[in-house]
Amino acid sequence: MAFEPGGVVVTVVLRRRHLVCPLCAYATSARYDTRPDASTWRHLDLGIWRLEVRAPLARLRCPTHGVVTEGVPFARAGSRFTRDxxxxxxxxxxxxxxxxxxxxxxxxxxxxxxxxxxxxxxxxDPARLEHLFTIGVDPVTP
Ligand SMILES: [Zn+2]
Structure with a gap:
């Protein structure tokens, strides 16, 4: 944990043994390479301080998606923000x-x-409109 002028940076390391594709459920222990720079995600602020989570990540070769950076459980694929x-x-x-x-x-x-x-x-929910059978529209006149 480091206090920097822009806020607080928390560096974390993943403990799992397998690399997981961020776009599907594919997992492997074979690493393609390690990214030279750590990935950073914006998290919920700590009071007035901006909080960032930083983690060094590896890349893997997914049979479906090709070479991708491993997924993390606390952020969605392709996002620079944490899931929270x-x-x-x-x-x-x-x-x-x-x-x-x-x-x-x-x-x-x-x-x-x-x-x-x-x-x-x-x-x-993709099925949210399946049982919808009547839609009423009221015109609003000014
Ligand atoms: Zn994949």
Whole structure:
């Protein structure tokens, strides 16, 4: 754990023995190589401090997805934010607009949209409209 001018950085190391593809369930113990730089994810703030999680990661060769950086349990594939951070954005998106969320969590407007897309892609039930048979639309006249 390090206190830096931009906030707090927590460096973690994965303890599992197998490398896991971030896009599917493929796991292997064969490492393709080790990334030269550690990956960093933005986590929920610690009070006024910005918190980042950093981890050195390896790459693996997935038979379906090719050479990819190993997946981590605390972040979604392709994200620079932790799963907890993204879940908070997803929760706030149910009641607040993107500008408000961006100001509250100190992220830009485009990041809010990308996070909402990832969270809804994972959490939204694809069968939610299967038993819907009637939709009523009320016209609103000013
Ligand atoms: Zn894969």
């Amino acid at each position: 951070f993204e879940d908070l954005v997803g929760y706030l998106a149910t009641t607040a607009d993107k500008t408000t969320i961006g100001r509250l969590l100190r992220i830009d407007w485009d990041s809010v949209g990308r996070i909402i897309t990832r969270v809804m892609g994972e959490r939204l």
